[in-house]
Amino acid sequence: MTQKTPFTPNISKVASAIQPFHVMKILAEAKALEVAGQEIIHMEIGEPDFSSLQCINQAANQAVQKGLTHYTPTMGLPALRKKLAHFYQSFYQAEVNPNQVMITPGSSTALQLVLTATLNPGDKVILADPAYPCNRQFVNLLYAELLTIPVSHETQYQLNLEQLKKNWQDGIKVVMVASPSNPTGTVIEQTELVAMAEFLAEKNVYLIVDEIYQGLVYDRPAESVLANQNLPDNVIVINSFSKFFGMTGWRLGWTVAPKHLIPILDRLGQNLFLAAPTPSQYAALRVLDDDALCELEQRRQIFENRRNTLYHAMLNEGFTLKTLPQGAFYLYWDVSDFTDNAQQFCSALLQNTGVAITPGKDFGQFNADTHVRLAYTTDEENLQLAVKKITAFIKTQR
Amino acid sequence: MTQKTPFTPNISKVASAIQPFHVMKILAEAKALEVAGQEIIHMEIGEPDFSSLQCINQAANQAVQKGLTHYTPTMGLPALRKKLAHFYQSFYQAEVNPNQVMITPGSSTALQLVLTATLNPGDKVILADPAYPCNRQFVNLLYAELLTIPVSHETQYQLNLEQLKKNWQDGIKVVMVASPSNPTGTVIEQTELVAMAEFLAEKNVYLIVDEIYQGLVYDRPAESVLANQNLPDNVIVINSFSKFFGMTGWRLGWTVAPKHLIPILDRLGQNLFLAAPTPSQYAALRVLDDDALCELEQRRQIFENRRNTLYHAMLNEGFTLKTLPQGAFYLYWDVSDFTDNAQQFCSALLQNTGVAITPGKDFGQFNADTHVRLAYTTDEENLQLAVKKITAFIKTQR
Known part of the structure; x- marks a missing residue:
């Protein structure tokens, strides 16, 4: 040549x-x-x-020194899924089945997975404006259609049931909210979240609740939507070890999804990322300990x-x-x-x-x-x- | 409720x-x-x-003990990109610009990024049959169209220029090959690869070369397509620290892409995964040392x-x-x-x-x-x- x-x-x-x-x-x-x-x-x-905490650095190191540097299952280390379910119980009084917890390499991947699992091209997705920027990109990358609803300080920069009703139209498949929100730091009250979930279930629409900043709340107890009883099967929670747990560089997140989505997410995950980083998963096991x-x-x-x-x-x-x-x-x-x-x-x-x-x-x-x-x-x-x-x-x- | x-x-x-x-x-x-x-x-x-090697376990641990547990840039640690470029020079006699190296959380993500960067819905992608299964899924997820070409022992279970020509049709945007291949373990000779790259450049089609098993070759020297001079700007290389480098659970891969794709891949990466795991990147820095x-x-x-x-x-x-x-x-x-x-x-x-x-x-x-x-x-x-x-x-x- x-x-x-x-x-x-x-x-x-x-x-x-x-x-x-x-x-x-x-x-x-x-x-x-x-x-x-x-x-x-x-x-x-x-x-x-x-x-990140010294104790989790040590835990990761102990695991890799033992040779635990191979792939984990796509859904994550069984012990970590179990421990997260237990954490939901002790921290949030929420009943979570470990089989519904999927560990992902960062919450970005969790968001991508659940949107890929639910959106066909042309489906509509409701998002607040302002919101975390990647959400819009994930929707675009799936050839779905964004319906952003402007939110101001009047609703604490958050979506609520009234706004959903007012902006309702055909073709909506997913509604995404974040509590606490990036960039506004505001939360959605649980009664409002549950009302939205029920309204959306009736319409056969998924509600994705980004709880990535969960745990970092002030003047009020930390809450999860999963603590609400009889929650309909349209609620998908996204979370992360980055913010409250302070593990940004370890790249670890998770989703808690309704049972019917789990086999789909597993298959998508096998193809899209194979498994989350193993040392990070051992670090995360340690970060859920009481100390x-x-x-x-x-x-x-x-x-x-x-x-x-x-x-x-x-x-x-x-x-x-x-x-x-x-x-x-x-x-x-x-x-x-x-x-x-x-x-x-x-x-x-x-x-x-x-x-x-x-x-x-x-x-x-x-x-x-x-x-x-x-x-x-x-x-x-x-x-x-x-x-x-x-x-x-x-x-x-x- | x-x-x-x-x-x-x-x-x-x-x-x-x-x-x-x-x-x-x-x-x-x-x-x-x-x-x-x-x-x-x-x-x-x-x-x-x-x-994984003890020396890389230690390197990761030293980094996290120093507090290096934050996000890296989306493109990866600058030192790792530079060291990989140097590795291409010393190991493969290939000139690689560090700016064209992007570190990813596993090669699956690298594949997803480069296909997302290049494929519109309906675009056609040529793949050998048999091939690594995820490739087909990535193409499907982007609503592109698969054109699989059956390959047998007669062509060492690999695509070649003759087959590309014989199966050519309008609408092809990307051709994917793997050398060595999973599942067949066979390689494509460099002269054939270069001929394919040139033929495809003339047609304005990308050639993705999966070199994930690069380094693990027998009775012959390890080679990279990047060592060929005057390679056209349609060649994208995918690689991984999993196989030759034995770092599966650390979830780290990379791509070497033509200059024009780099800003696009950076922006896609910011949204899709943010950054590869930091401890893994420090481990990878160590695995490229001579010992x-x-x-x-x-x-x-x-x-x-x-x-x-x-x-x-x-x-x-x-x-x-x-x-x-x-x-x-x-x-x-x-x-x-x-x-x-x-x-x-x-x-x-x-x-x-x-x-x-x-x-x-x-x-x-x-x-x-x-x-x-x-x-x-x-x-x-x-x-x-x-x-x-x-x-x-x-x-x-x-």
């Missing part, structure tokens, strides 16, 4: 249409500033700043203190905050008093002050240009400093 | 259509027999019997000895073997002299002798009922014993 045969790139429509995360641009700018010597306060990334859960409760309290610090520091500066976030580690902030271009606002804030936050655009379209997400994944001192810097920045903009 | 609202399962067509792996049935039967006290010789599973590669070479020699033992033991029993497998750890065996129902043959063999092998049906349709796959992922003594048991079993069947 002396000359290279020409080839014209030939990319699929669905892949071409995927938008990059705008937070990635902010992150890249922040890193460039750091390299140039500027101090950055990172409030842009949805990742706890803590590393580890105690350490996680201490971290939850730290997040609660941070939320309070950030929230009150902002109020003290005279900013209007329309909701008190109840969970996760996010504050979704209406910046319409200061800008109608949140992306530019975030970029200028970063360049001028070193405070990195995420523009609303990553989470949807509704009022996205006038909202930003602040992640309190940094310590209280940094949060207070960040609020001072934001205040000073806004003054210079006037 | 006093009564459960009824719900009728409502599964997508594409998920309903996915066939389970028949090997899973064999595996379940084998495990049941083991529980009942029978000795089983496992030759059904595509997984090395070795655990680890020396240990892997010893394991390769063990597989080569096993292949020779199995092959010659079968010849000695008078069985006809139409190809000498050149790589991977599989022997694809034409059992048409003994059965026209390979699945029943495998099941009866297992029940009568405790030898577990995989029916051809898992790999396609062409002559699938008269072929079985034997995996030499057990020691030479077991392989010799298995051949004796198979021989005795066949005699009882006559």
Whole structure:
């Protein structure tokens, strides 16, 4: 071969249409500033700043030293599925059958599996706007149709039964909610969730409940939709070891699905990912022990203190905050008093002050240009400093 | 809620259509027999019997002890991408740009990404029959169309340029090959691969080369298609740390893709899996060191000895073997002299002798009922014993 045969790139429509995360641009700018010597306060990334617990690092190491480095079953280590079911009982008073728990390599894969199992091309999916951005992409990749419902502080940035009824139309197959929500940190009350599940069951529609931030809630007990008795068989729960359990890099999530979906999810999983990482599954077995859960409760309290610090520091500066976030580690902030271009606002804030936050655009379209997400994944001192810097920045903009 | 609202399962067509792996049935039967006290010789599973190297277990542990348990970039740890590029240079004399290497959670995800990036619904994909079963499922899940080309021992169970030309038609977007192949263990010669790549580039069609078993070849040097100069920009390579590197449970693979696909794969990856497992990536960094590669070479020699033992033991029993497998750890065996129902043959063999092998049906349709796959992922003594048991079993069947 002396000359290279020409080839014209030939990319699929669905892949071409995927938008990059705008937070990635902010992150890249922040890193460039750091390299140039500027101090950055990172409030842009949805990742706890803590590393994983030492006890789980040791548990993973003990397992691999014993040679436990082979594939597990696609559904996950039986012991882990059982222990998660037990955890639901002790932590949430929820009856969960271990056979309905499937371990996945991260909750992204769990979302992809359950959507692939339920959606035909052209089926409609209801999502709140704003919401976790990947959800929209998963729907697009399956050639299903998105019906986003704008939500504001008036409904705590969440969907409710009334909105479902108001926006109802033919062809809806799945409704997706998240509680607590990324980017808003708000929760859906259990009575509302159950009412939605029942309404949707009557319509023969699935309800996917993203409980990825479950456990990270403040001023209220942690709850799971699975604790409600006589829940109809349309409810699918997605969860993760990343956030409350602080195991981001281990890439482990799970789904609790109705019995009829389990054989389908197993077969899909065999093809799509084969098995979740084995060392991570042994680490997760350890993180469900009581002493580890105690350490996680201490971290939850730290997040609660941070939320309070950030929230009150902002109020003290005279900013209007329309909701008190109840969970996760996010504050979704209406910046319409200061800008109608949140992306530019975030970029200028970063360049001028070193405070990195995420523009609303990553989470949807509704009022996205006038909202930003602040992640309190940094310590209280940094949060207070960040609020001072934001205040000073806004003054210079006037 | 006093009564459960009824719900009728409502599964997508594409998920309903996915066939389970028949090997899973064999595996379940084998495990049941083991529980009942029978000795089983496992030759059904595509997984090395070795655990991962101690040095990589330690490297992963050192990283997590240092707190390196956070997300990595979606494309993978920069150091790992760079080290893989260097490995291509030193091991295969292939020039690879680290920016074109993307780390994935297993090669299944790599396959899914590159097919999602390239296939529109209705696009046609050429695959050999027999081939790795997941490939067909990935194509189905993207609503693309499969064109399988039957391959026999006459072409070493591989596609070649002549077959592509003979089977050519409009609408083909991707051709997938594997070298060495699962289930046949055969390789495609580099001159043939390059000729296929050039022919396909002229037609503006991608060539996906599955090199997952690369490194595990016998009586010949290990080769990569990437070592060929002036390769057109339609060639996508898929690889894995599972087989040659013996890291199955760590769930780590990679793709080397043409430059134009990299931003697309990055965006798809951000949505589909976020990042590969961090401890596994630190383990993989270590497995590319010279001392680890020396240990892997010893394991390769063990597989080569096993292949020779199995092959010659079968010849000695008078069985006809139409190809000498050149790589991977599989022997694809034409059992048409003994059965026209390979699945029943495998099941009866297992029940009568405790030898577990995989029916051809898992790999396609062409002559699938008269072929079985034997995996030499057990020691030479077991392989010799298995051949004796198979021989005795066949005699009882006559």
